[in-house]
Amino acid sequence: MAAVQAAPVLVDAMGGDHGPDATVHGAVRAHRDHGVAVTLVGHGDEIGARLRRHGAEAEIEILHAEQAVPMAERGAGALAWRRSSLAVGCAALAGAAGSGLVSAGSTGAVVACAVRGLGRAPGVLRPALAVALPTLDGGATVLVDAGATADPAPPMLAQFAGLGAGYARRVLGVAAPRVGLLSIGSEPGKGNRLAREAAELIAAAAPAAGLRFAGGVEGHDVLTGAVDVLVTDGFTGNVVLKNVEGTVRTVLAMVARAGGAHPARLREVARRYCPETHGGAALLGLAGTVVVAHGSSDAATIARACVVARDLAGTPATGDGDG
Amino acid sequence: MAAVQAAPVLVDAMGGDHGPDATVHGAVRAHRDHGVAVTLVGHGDEIGARLRRHGAEAEIEILHAEQAVPMAERGAGALAWRRSSLAVGCAALAGAAGSGLVSAGSTGAVVACAVRGLGRAPGVLRPALAVALPTLDGGATVLVDAGATADPAPPMLAQFAGLGAGYARRVLGVAAPRVGLLSIGSEPGKGNRLAREAAELIAAAAPAAGLRFAGGVEGHDVLTGAVDVLVTDGFTGNVVLKNVEGTVRTVLAMVARAGGAHPARLREVARRYCPETHGGAALLGLAGTVVVAHGSSDAATIARACVVARDLAGTPATGDGDG
Structure with a gap:
C-alpha cells in the first residue's frame, strides 16, 4: 500500500487531548499498518520515551520542538508560541522537510499557524476545510468548506469546488467527482445570493475542471451519498458538520x-458517524498539505489522518483503504 | 383545554399529499380532542362527504373554494390559482373570518399566498418560518428562520429573535425565553458578518424585549435544549432543518x-424526530397566523397544527399539551 514519496508526513506530537500518548502510538501504527513514512515533531525526550515503549525508535524520526501550543489557544493566539511543535512543523513543511502535516490541536490554532507558516497555494483566494462525511451507501461525501472561511465571495466557493474535487480524486479515488452546492432547493434560482452566484460560476467552470456539477443539494441529502463533493461557505459548513454530530x-x-438495542452496536454507529474522527479535516488551498485530526483522536484516528495526508500530498489514490 | 376565541382556525382542506382525507379527519380531531373551533376551506362536496363519514357535519363549517393549488406549485406560481382553497383561506383570514390558517400545501406556495394575501405585520421587515424541534431533554427549541427569508439583513435577524420568543411564550409556555444565535463559536466575534452584527443588535434589544440572550450556539446544540429559541437566517435554518431530518x-x-433493535421503537424515534411533522412550521411576522403542516401530514399532525395556530393567535398558552 505504501506509495513512493519524497518526504515523510510530519505529526505534531504535542497536539490533542491525549498528547504524545495518542500521537506517538498513532504515528507508529501509520508506519507499521499503512506504510506511511512519519516524522514526529515535539519534545524529544517525551517522544523518545514513548517510541521506545513501542520498540519503534529506529522506525520514526524526531524533529525537536521545545514548546507546545496549549489546547485552550483556539485561534490566532497560537501564533505567539513561535517554538511550538505546530510552528516548527509548519516551518519544516514549508521547507519541504515533510510532504504533509497532521495535528490534533484545536482547528482554529492549526488553521492560524498553517496559513501563517505556509501561505496560500498560487492563485488560491482562501483556504477551505474538507471533511469526508461517511454516507449511508458506505461511501463518503467531501464537505468543503467545513469552517475555514466564514464569509467567502462566490469565486471562492467555485475554487472550493475544485479543491474538494481534488480531495475526492486523491483520497477517495473518484475519477470524475460529482459536485453539488449545498442549498435550499435543487431548481436553478433557489438559494441565497451567495449560492445562486456560486452555482453559475461552478457550472461554467465544471467541464474544464473535469468535474460533474449536480446543482443544488438540500440538507437532507448531506449523508445520502447524492454527490462526492458538497460545496458551501465555512459558516454553513461548520454548522452542518456539528449539527450532524449532535443529531x-x-x-x-x-x-x-427506548431500550432493546445492543449498546455495542449503537457505539459502532456512533463511531462511524462522528465525522471529525473519520480521517480528520484537511486544510486545502495552502502551499502544503495539512490535516487537522479531532482533539479527542486516538491512535487509530491519528494513523488514518496520516494516510489522508500522504494521499493528499502524493499521487492520486486508487481507492484503497477508504469508503 | 379549549380557549375562548373570536374566530375559528381555518384549515386548507385541499393541501397535502393525502388531500381532504387527512385534512378533514385532522380538523375533526382538532375539534373533538383539543377543543379547537375549525372551519374547513375547499371544495364543498368533497369536504361534506368526508365530514358525514365522521358524523361531524354539524360540528365543523365549510368555506367553499372551487380550486386547489396543485402540490407541484412550489412557489409564486401558486398565486395564479386565485380561487384556490389557499387563496380563499388567506382572504378569509385577512377579513378576520378566522384566527389562523393551517395548510399542508408546499411551503413555498403557502408562503407566497400568505405574504400576498395578508401582508406583513406593522413594523416587521420580513417574515420568518418557525419550527419547534423536539429536544433530547423532552422539550423543544424554536428554530427561526427555517426558510422564509434566505438573505436577511442583521436587523431582520434581531426581529426574528422577538418573533421566535413570542412563539416560545404562546405555544411552549416559556415566560422568559432563552434566545441563542446559531453560529460557529460561542465567543463574541465568532461567526460570519451577519451573525456578528445580529448578535450585537439582539444583545442590545434583549432586556426591553423580555428575553435572555445566550449568545452564539453551535451546530451540535441544535437538539440539546440549550436554548428555547435558535435564531438564524432562512438559508442556514432550512439547511439545518433538513439536515436534522436526513441525519x-x-x-x-x-x-x-446493525440489527437487534426493535423496528417499532425505531419508528417511534423517527416519528418524534421528524420536525416538520411536529406541529408544523409557523409563518411569523404576517398580519395573521399561518401554520404550514408537512405535505405528508396525517390527521394527528393536522390536529396538532390547529392547536399551534390557535395558541399563536390567542392568549399565551400555559404550557399544556406541548413538549
Missing part, C-alpha cells in the same frame, strides 16, 4: 432510552 | 442494519 448523538441516546 | 433517517437506517 447522531441525540438519536442514538433516544434509541438507547 | 435522523440515516442513523436509524444504520441502527436497523
Whole structure:
C-alpha cells in the first residue's frame, strides 16, 4: 500500500487531548499498518520515551520542538508560541522537510499557524476545510468548506469546488467527482445570493475542471451519498458538520432510552458517524498539505489522518483503504 | 383545554399529499380532542362527504373554494390559482373570518399566498418560518428562520429573535425565553458578518424585549435544549432543518442494519424526530397566523397544527399539551 514519496508526513506530537500518548502510538501504527513514512515533531525526550515503549525508535524520526501550543489557544493566539511543535512543523513543511502535516490541536490554532507558516497555494483566494462525511451507501461525501472561511465571495466557493474535487480524486479515488452546492432547493434560482452566484460560476467552470456539477443539494441529502463533493461557505459548513454530530448523538441516546438495542452496536454507529474522527479535516488551498485530526483522536484516528495526508500530498489514490 | 376565541382556525382542506382525507379527519380531531373551533376551506362536496363519514357535519363549517393549488406549485406560481382553497383561506383570514390558517400545501406556495394575501405585520421587515424541534431533554427549541427569508439583513435577524420568543411564550409556555444565535463559536466575534452584527443588535434589544440572550450556539446544540429559541437566517435554518431530518433517517437506517433493535421503537424515534411533522412550521411576522403542516401530514399532525395556530393567535398558552 505504501506509495513512493519524497518526504515523510510530519505529526505534531504535542497536539490533542491525549498528547504524545495518542500521537506517538498513532504515528507508529501509520508506519507499521499503512506504510506511511512519519516524522514526529515535539519534545524529544517525551517522544523518545514513548517510541521506545513501542520498540519503534529506529522506525520514526524526531524533529525537536521545545514548546507546545496549549489546547485552550483556539485561534490566532497560537501564533505567539513561535517554538511550538505546530510552528516548527509548519516551518519544516514549508521547507519541504515533510510532504504533509497532521495535528490534533484545536482547528482554529492549526488553521492560524498553517496559513501563517505556509501561505496560500498560487492563485488560491482562501483556504477551505474538507471533511469526508461517511454516507449511508458506505461511501463518503467531501464537505468543503467545513469552517475555514466564514464569509467567502462566490469565486471562492467555485475554487472550493475544485479543491474538494481534488480531495475526492486523491483520497477517495473518484475519477470524475460529482459536485453539488449545498442549498435550499435543487431548481436553478433557489438559494441565497451567495449560492445562486456560486452555482453559475461552478457550472461554467465544471467541464474544464473535469468535474460533474449536480446543482443544488438540500440538507437532507448531506449523508445520502447524492454527490462526492458538497460545496458551501465555512459558516454553513461548520454548522452542518456539528449539527450532524449532535443529531447522531441525540438519536442514538433516544434509541438507547427506548431500550432493546445492543449498546455495542449503537457505539459502532456512533463511531462511524462522528465525522471529525473519520480521517480528520484537511486544510486545502495552502502551499502544503495539512490535516487537522479531532482533539479527542486516538491512535487509530491519528494513523488514518496520516494516510489522508500522504494521499493528499502524493499521487492520486486508487481507492484503497477508504469508503 | 379549549380557549375562548373570536374566530375559528381555518384549515386548507385541499393541501397535502393525502388531500381532504387527512385534512378533514385532522380538523375533526382538532375539534373533538383539543377543543379547537375549525372551519374547513375547499371544495364543498368533497369536504361534506368526508365530514358525514365522521358524523361531524354539524360540528365543523365549510368555506367553499372551487380550486386547489396543485402540490407541484412550489412557489409564486401558486398565486395564479386565485380561487384556490389557499387563496380563499388567506382572504378569509385577512377579513378576520378566522384566527389562523393551517395548510399542508408546499411551503413555498403557502408562503407566497400568505405574504400576498395578508401582508406583513406593522413594523416587521420580513417574515420568518418557525419550527419547534423536539429536544433530547423532552422539550423543544424554536428554530427561526427555517426558510422564509434566505438573505436577511442583521436587523431582520434581531426581529426574528422577538418573533421566535413570542412563539416560545404562546405555544411552549416559556415566560422568559432563552434566545441563542446559531453560529460557529460561542465567543463574541465568532461567526460570519451577519451573525456578528445580529448578535450585537439582539444583545442590545434583549432586556426591553423580555428575553435572555445566550449568545452564539453551535451546530451540535441544535437538539440539546440549550436554548428555547435558535435564531438564524432562512438559508442556514432550512439547511439545518433538513439536515436534522436526513441525519435522523440515516442513523436509524444504520441502527436497523446493525440489527437487534426493535423496528417499532425505531419508528417511534423517527416519528418524534421528524420536525416538520411536529406541529408544523409557523409563518411569523404576517398580519395573521399561518401554520404550514408537512405535505405528508396525517390527521394527528393536522390536529396538532390547529392547536399551534390557535395558541399563536390567542392568549399565551400555559404550557399544556406541548413538549
